[in-house]
Amino acid sequence: MEGCTGMLAALPAHSLTHLDLDLSGMYRLGDGSAVPAALARLTNLQRLRITFRAVPLHRRGSPTYSCLAGVAQLTRLTWLEVGNNWYGSEQLQQLLVQPLPLRLQRLKFAADVDEPGQLLLRLAQLPALQHLSLVFARWRRAAAAAAAWPQLPQLCELAVSTSGEAAGRQEWEAVLNGAAACSRLTKLSLGPALFGYEARQARIAPCAKLAGLTHLKDLAFQFCCWRPVPGDTLALTALTGLTRLVLCNAGAGWLRHLHLTGSSLFGMACLANVSRLTQLTQLSLCVNKGLTLQGLMLLTGLKRLQCLDVNIDAEVTKEMVKSFWAAQQQQQQL
The missing domain is CATH 3.30.750 (Transcription Regulator spoIIAA)
Known part of the structure; x- marks a missing residue:
């Protein structure tokens, strides 16, 4: 109202x-x-x-x-x-x-405050609190609060967005380390950080740091202005409980193995997005209804794909899979 x-x-x-x-x-x-x-x-x-x-x-x-x-x-x-x-x-x-x-x-x-640590720690004293969700719109203030996050066992959701504010390397690492130490997180959203020239030249592996958050169900990560360690995204395969994963500007070429088993995602738009992951070598589409030959053909541009897992049933026949591999081989020859 x-x-x-x-x-x-x-x-x-x-x-x-x-x-x-x-x-x-x-x-x-x-x-x-x-x-x-x-x-x-x-x-x-x-x-x-x-x-x-x-x-x-x-x-x-x-x-x-x-x-x-x-x-x-x-x-x-x-x-x-x-x-x-x-x-x-x-x-x-x-x-x-x-x-x-x-x-x-x-x-x-x-929780965008100048000195949030002591204020946030008071929340740990609430006897019935089970689920705490914090939102930050400033990297500087999020970094100042990051040391307190692991001391909040009720912290389940954390979001750090950006309003165009530049984040230094130390601020970014403080946020990343703080989030990685929050073992009960089920939802994490990190917006893009803008570094100076020197920081952009450094190699960092944010996904590897987050791989220990095994309770995560929802992860959204916007990469921006740094040189990632090759293959870092693969560390996220340890997060087997994920039901939602958003990687923006992650460099699709990092991703080699993608499992979308039982994800109920298969409209044409979803498969069109998967087709942009040109470095994929393994793809699992099992337990998804509505998969069609037309949809599979959207994936024939994945020239490095070596393994495609689908359920052979009334919707996806052996003939359809053979047609897919034949079309993919033709694409490789182009």
């Missing part, structure tokens, strides 16, 4: 359990100070998401963020998300200096 404190006050206090609160316009309306009291009366609220819009610099002192004071009084709250379109340490400090609801099990918020 758009930020209207009158409407918020009219909500059923004793029956409402879930609330998605959009306060994007509060800094214009100047009525943010009324929100804490309106929130506090929602005594049965269990799940709350608050969204802020990026606040202009001259408005940073507005009462909008005072609404966070009402969160501490929601004693039944188990799930809290604070939108990541906000900036500045005062917001995070305001959220963490107050006692958070002891029943809180899931917490997600933007």
Whole structure:
């Protein structure tokens, strides 16, 4: 709901359990100070998401963020998300200096602050917290917080994006090392980092560092402006629990073995994307319905492919596979 404190006050206090609160316009309306009291009366609220819009610099002192004071009084709250379109340490400090609801099990918020370490470590003291999700939009601030991440056993999701801010080699390595030490991570998203000329000449192997995160199910990695160690991407094959993998600008030529078994991905668009991985030597497409001869033919440009695993059944016949290999050999002769 758009930020209207009158409407918020009219909500059923004793029956409402879930609330998605959009306060994007509060800094214009100047009525943010009324929100804490309106929130506090929602005594049965269990799940709350608050969204802020990026606040202009001259408005940073507005009462909008005072609404966070009402969160501490929601004693039944188990799930809290604070939108990541906000900036500045005062917001995070305001959220963490107050006692958070002891029943809180899931917490997600933007953590872009100048000195986040001690603030974040307070989260480890929440007795019921099981799932913590942190979002950073600045490499510098993420690097400053990275040493605290491994001390947060509840940290399950971590995202570091970028707003065009250049990251030095040390900042990048601090973020990478911090993430690699968070053994319970199930979701990790790292945006591109921009280095200076000297840093771009150095060889680094980020995938090898992340190969120990065996609980990862979702990994998104945007490579930018460095010289990768050849074959580094292969280290990700150790992450056998992955259900989603996004590698942007990874240099498709690194990838040699790709297993998409049971991934339910096979539209033509997916196979067209696979066809761009020209260095593939092994490809598994087993346990995927809808695979057609036309789709297989999109892959005949994979001239280095030596092994293709598919299920021979009513959809994919031996004749189709023979036709594929014949067409691929013709491509090799071109």
